[in-house]
Amino acid sequence: MKPRKPAAASAGHRAAQGKAPNPEAMAQELRQLFATGDHARLERKAREQVSRTPDFAFGWKVLSIAQLLQGRDAVAASQRAVQLLPGDAEAYNNLAKALMDAGRAGDSKDACLQALQLDGRFAMAHNNLGIAWRQLGDLDKARAAYEQALLLAPGLPDAALNLGHLLANAGQADQAIDAYRRAVQAYPASAQACRALGRALIARGWIDEAVEVYKAALVHSPRDVGFLDELAGLSSQRGRHDFALTCAQSALALDPHYASAHNNLGVAMLGLGRLSEARSAFARATDLDPRLTAAHVNLGNVLREMLMPREAAAAYQRAVDIEPDNPTFHGNLLLAANYLEEPVALPLELALRCQNRRGTARDWWSNRPDPSRILRIGMVSGDFRNHPVGRFLVGVLPLLTGHGVELVAYHNHWMEDEITSTLRGSFAKWTGVCGLSDDELDALVVADGIDILVDLAGHTETGRLNLFARKPAPLQVAWFGYFATTGLNAIDYILADPIVLPAGDEKDFVETPWRLPTVYYCYTPPSLELEVGEGSSHEGTPLTFGCFNSTAKLNDAVIRCWAELLLRMPDARLFLKSRQYADAQLRTSVEGRFLVHGIARDRLRIEGADPQEKYFAAYREVDVALDPFPFCGGATTADALWMGVPVLTMKGHNFIARQGETILRAVGLPDWIAESSDDYVQIALRKAADRQALGELRRHLRQQLCSSPFCDAGEFAKDLADAFRGMWTRWCERQMLQT
Numbered sequence: 172m173k174p175r176k177p178a179a180a181s182a183g184h185r186a187a188q189g190k191a192p193n194p195e196a197m198a199q200e201l202r203q204l205f206a207t208g209d210h211a212r213l214e215r216k217a218r219e220q221v222s223r224t225p226d227f228a229f230g231w232k233v234l235s236i237a238q239l240l241q242g243r244d245a246v247a248a249s250q251r252a253v254q255l256l257p258g259d260a261e262a263y264n265n266l267a268k269a270l271m272d273a274g275r276a277g278d279s280k281d282a283c284l285q286a287l288q289l290d291g292r293f294a295m296a297h298n299n300l301g302i303a304w305r306q307l308g309d310l311d312k313a314r315a316a317y318e319q320a321l322l323l324a325p326g327l328p329d330a331a332l333n334l335g336h337l338l339a340n341a342g343q344a345d346q347a348i349d350a351y352r353r354a355v356q357a358y359p360a361s362a363q364a365c366r367a368l369g370r371a372l373i374a375r376g377w378i379d380e381a382v383e384v385y386k387a388a389l390v391h392s393p394r395d396v397g398f399l400d401e402l403a404g405l406s407s408q409r410g411r412h413d414f415a416l417t418c419a420q421s422a423l424a425l426d427p428h429y430a431s432a433h434n435n436l437g438v439a440m441l442g443l444g445r446l447s448e449a450r451s452a453f454a455r456a457t458d459l460d461p462r463l464t465a466a467h468v469n470l471g472n473v474l475r476e477m478l479m480p481r482e483a484a485a486a487y488q489r490a491v492d493i494e495p496d497n498p499t500f501h502g503n504l505l506l507a508a509n510y511l512e513e514p515v516a517l518p519l520e521l522a523l524r525c526q527n528r529r530g531t532a533r534d535w536w537s538n539r540p541d542p543s544r545i546l547r548i549g550m551v552s553g554d555f556r557n558h559p560v561g562r563f564l565v566g567v568l569p570l571l572t573g574h575g576v577e578l579v580a581y582h583n584h585w586m587e588d589e590i591t592s593t594l595r596g597s598f599a600k601w602t603g604v605c606g607l608s609d610d611e612l613d614a615l616v617v618a619d620g621i622d623i624l625v626d627l628a629g630h631t632e633t634g635r636l637n638l639f640a641r642k643p644a645p646l647q648v649a650w651f652g653y654f655a656t657t658g659l660n661a662i663d664y665i666l667a668d669p670i671v672l673p674a675g676d677e678k679d680f681v682e683t684p685w686r687l688p689t690v691y692y693c694y695t696p697p698s699l700e701l702e703v704g705e706g707s708s709h710e711g712t713p714l715t716f717g718c719f720n721s722t723a724k725l726n727d728a729v730i731r732c733w734a735e736l737l738l739r740m741p742d743a744r745l746f747l748k749s750r751q752y753a754d755a756q757l758r759t760s761v762e763g764r765f766l767v768h769g770i771a772r773d774r775l776r777i778e779g780a781d782p783q784e785k786y787f788a789a790y791r792e793v794d795v796a797l798d799p800f801p802f803c804g805g806a807t808t809a810d811a812l813w814m815g816v817p818v819l820t821m822k823g824h825n826f827i828a829r830q831g832e833t834i835l836r837a838v839g840l841p842d843w844i845a846e847s848s849d850d851y852v853q854i855a856l857r858k859a860a861d862r863q864a865l866g867e868l869r870r871h872l873r874q875q876l877c878s879s880p881f882c883d884a885g886e887f888a889k890d891l892a893d894a895f896r897g898m899w900t901r902w903c904e905r906q907m908l909q910t
Contacts, residue, residue: 192224201233213237221251228255235265245269253282260290267299276306294324301333313337326357332364335371342610344375355384360391362398369401376606378405378585396422396429403435409585412442430460437469444753444779449473457489464490468503475723476751478761480510498637502630509655509827510802512728532642532661538622540906546576546899549621549644550598552652553584553605553633559806560627560652561590566695566884567891568597574892579619581612583633609637616643623895626662629653646902648895649682651692654827656680664898666891667691670833671826679825685894689880690837693887694809696877699784703815704791706869714859715776717746717793717816719786720807722757724799727764732848733797734768736855743859746776746793748786753779790814794865795858803831812838812876815869819855821845837881 197220204213217234221227231252238245249266256262263286270279280303286296301316314337320330335350351368358364365388372381385402392398399422406415419436422429437452450473456466471486487503494500554560572578580598582591583605595601600619604612612635616624624644628634629652639647642661649657650666658681665672665682668691672684707715716736718725737743745765752758762772781789787810790796796811798804798820808818808831820831822844832844843858845851858865876882 192220192227194224194227194229197224197227198229201230205233205236210237210240214241214243226255228252231255232259232262232265235262235269239265239268239272242272244273246273253285258289260286260293260296263289264293264296264299267296267303271299271302271306276303279303280307292323294320294327294330297323298327298330298333301330301337305333305337310337310341321353325353328354328358328361328364331357332361332367335367339371342608344371344608344611347371348375359387362388362392362395366397366401373405374606374608376585376603378408381405382409394425396426396432399425400429400432400435403432403439407435407438407442410442412439415439416443428459430456430463430466433459434463434466434469437466437473441469441473444750446473446477446751446754447756450477462493464493464497464500467493468500471503471507475507475510476721477757478722478725478764480507480512480723480726483507484511502634502636505630505655505658509825510723510726512726512801532640534642536617536645538620538645540903542896542900542903546622546895547579547620548576548895549579549581549616549619549624550627551581551583551604551624551635551638552627553582553631554627554652555580555582555594556584556586556588556591558590561594562695562697562806563651563692564695565590565593567693567888568594570885570888571892572597574889574896576892576895579621581616581635583628583635604635605633609635609641612638613641613643622646622899623648625650626657627652629655629657646898648685648898654830655825656682666894667826668833670836671829676825685898687887687890687894689890690833690887692805693884694813694876694882695884696813696882697783697787697810699787701784701787701814703869703873704788705866706791706794706816713742713744714740714794714862715744715746715792716795716797716855717748717790717811718797718799718807719748719789719811720799720804721749722751722761724802724804725761726799728848729799730764731768732851734765734770735848736797736852737765737770737774738768739852739856740859744774744776745770745797746778746789748778748780748789750780752777786810787814790816794869795819795855797855798831800831801825801828803828805830805834808834809876809881813873815872817843817858817865817868817872819843819845819851819858821848821851834881838876838879 201213201217204216214234214237217230217237220230221234224230231248235245235248235252238248246269249269252262253266263282267279267282267286270282280300283296283300283303286293297316297320301313301320304313304316314334317330317334317337320327331350331354335347335354338347338350348368348371351364351371354361354364355368365384369381369384372384382402382405385398388398389395399418403415403418403422406418415435416439419432419439422432423436433452433456437449437456440449440452450470453466453470453473456463457470467486467490471483474486475483484504484507487500487507490500491504552560568578578598580601581604582601585605602615607615621644623646626639626649629649630636631653636657636659640659640661647662648664648666649662656679660681662682664685665680666687667684668687668689671691672686677684707713733745737745758777761777762775765775766772790811791814793816796816796818798808798818800821801823803820803823811818817840818831818835820835820843822832823829835841835843843854845854880886
């Protein structure tokens with residue numbers, strides 16, 4: 172039997188061969204698709220190929236990669252790839268990533284180890300092994316894996332970034348920053364790496380370097396709203412409000428609904444004195460994100476400066492409602508309570524409510540209980556600069572060091588100026604701490620061997636009450652810079668005087684009062700060659716009242732009282748001056764509030780702030796300074812007196828409301844202290860009626876001030892040193908009793 176002719180069969184076979192998949196051609200097609208960056212299309216093509224050719228190993232490997240790049244479940248594809256490619260380390264590494272994405276950290280670790288058995292120098296597999304170990308809770312092995320990855324591939328940004336995260340979470344801030352820097356250097360266009368480095372630098376207090384990182388990041392990501400927003404916030408912190416405004420506006424041009432950018436726009440506006448616009452920006456931020464606590468707090472800040480203390484307190488309360496365990500927000504409420512017209516029982520209650528959220532106080536210290544040795548006294552403040560706190564300390568601290576004490580400064584602010592330079596000379600050690608965590612600052616104070624730690628900020632913006640709650644020093648004292656109880660049992664004493672904190676008021680403080688003999692702080696006159704001037708206090712010239720206090724201290728009761736005074740003296744005028752009045756809408760609002768009481772706009776002169784010499788010179792145009800209430804002036808009262816201008820104050824119901832009284836009694840002006848608003852008006856009328864007496868007082872008031880206890884820095888320094896020594900002696904006696 173003759174065999175069949177093979178011609179037809181050969182033709183069919185050739186046709187079948189022509190339709191058979193070509194692995195190299197398929198692989199090339201996948202490589203070309205991968206280069207386009209269209210991962211969804213790449214996945215479809217790879218799936219199509221492995222469906223036709225189930226044993227196409229490269230197709231399974233590419234399918235798993237496409238799924239990983241899209242954040243999709245890639246476990247099945249990765250497992251099939253390693254079955255077909257048992258010697259391919261990259262396939263095992265892909266499986267490790269897929270298993271990690273699926274929450275299977277243990278299996279991911281095993282896949283990484285398999286990849287490294289095949290290729291021990293596979294840096295990315297070491298990185299992924301680190302991720303697995305971190306998820307499994309073995310941070311030492313995770314760190315070792317990341318470091319091995321970087322040893323093999325120093326420019327591997329993923330490993331540097333992961334190592335940075337690990338170190339940051341472990342509290343090793345400086346090492347974390349080094350790791351993030353490596354990631355940014357290796358991949359400058361990585362928004363993730365730049366953001367991580369920027370935020371780590373911010374947390375460390377290295378704001379200027381963080382700004383440069385974000386600026387560089389914007390070169391690669393000019394439309395990144397987050398970078399623009401963070402740059403706006405950082406720039407405002409550095410006082411660069413114009414640049415901050417530009418950044419915030421650029422962010423909002425890209426995304427008008429970005430709540431944080433509206434908040435930072437408001438911060439920049441506030442820094443530029445544009446209060447009304449700032450208020451609108453903060454309100455918009457809270458509308459877009461009702462849980463953005465920073466915007467509620469900032470809204471409260473601007474409302475307080477716009478003479479709306481109750482509305483400010485309501486804004487602070489909203490932040491507390493959102494984060495009830497945040498003691499800083501409770502502190503804002505405490506601060507706001509001091510500006511309200513009527514006495515409130517809130518401060519002590521609220522202070523006590525939030526103290527336990529700050530940390531646990533230590534109860535043992537290594538300080539030697541010797542009552543006669545030199546004391547190391549630490550002072551914590553963000554105001555060692557041109558600020559009332561800094562200005563009042565300039566004359567006292569150099570003299571304090573001659574009374575058996577050694578001073579250590581912890582400056583919690585980035586800004587430094589001429590007053591900072593002057594104050595530095597009084598401290599044996601100076602440390603800028605605004606970038607230190609509470610743990611780091613606590614450790615620093617302990618290492619410095621501080622005997623008495625003094626708080627000069629309380630619940631104000633630059634305060635570090637979380638530090639005081641840990642009690643790093645055996646004795647802690649609240650002093651000038653805040654004016655009510657901190658609410659912290661860890662603070663032993665509050666420095667006061669018999670007027671601001673009279674007997675019977677101890678019930679409003681958790682701290683034990685330690686009263687200095689006359690005043691609880693001391694004024695250092697400015698070093699200006701500036702004459703007092705004659706004022707307008709002579710017959711035939713309209714008398715000018717003035718108030719250069721912050722607008723936050725004005726309220727409806729104050730305006731009613733001052734308006735009544737002006738109505739009773741139809742020719743008198745009122746000169747208001749403060750930085751907040753740079754805002755035109757605020758000026759109009761204040762004019763309107765006086766107009767309601769019958770005081771025409773032409774009887775008011777309202778101005779914004781001036782440099783120091785022009786500010787003092789403006790007092791030459793004031794005959795009588797009016798002290799607001801209940802939040803009395805301090806530095807402004809002293810400044811007015813130095814310029815020969817008597818100050819009319821009203822006796823108050825709490826510490827801050829009695830500040831004017833303690834100053835005037837120390838200076839010898841008790842007849843300028845009113846008992847009530849009616850008495851306030853009557854005293855003003857009586858004093859204004861005797862122009863000759865006003866003129867005589869003006870001529871000698873500066874000398875009267877400078878020779879008073881309020882300006883006697885030498886005697887005050889001695890009293891202060893005696894107070895610290897007395898506190899320390901008591902502590903030493905208690906230690907002796909316990910041993």
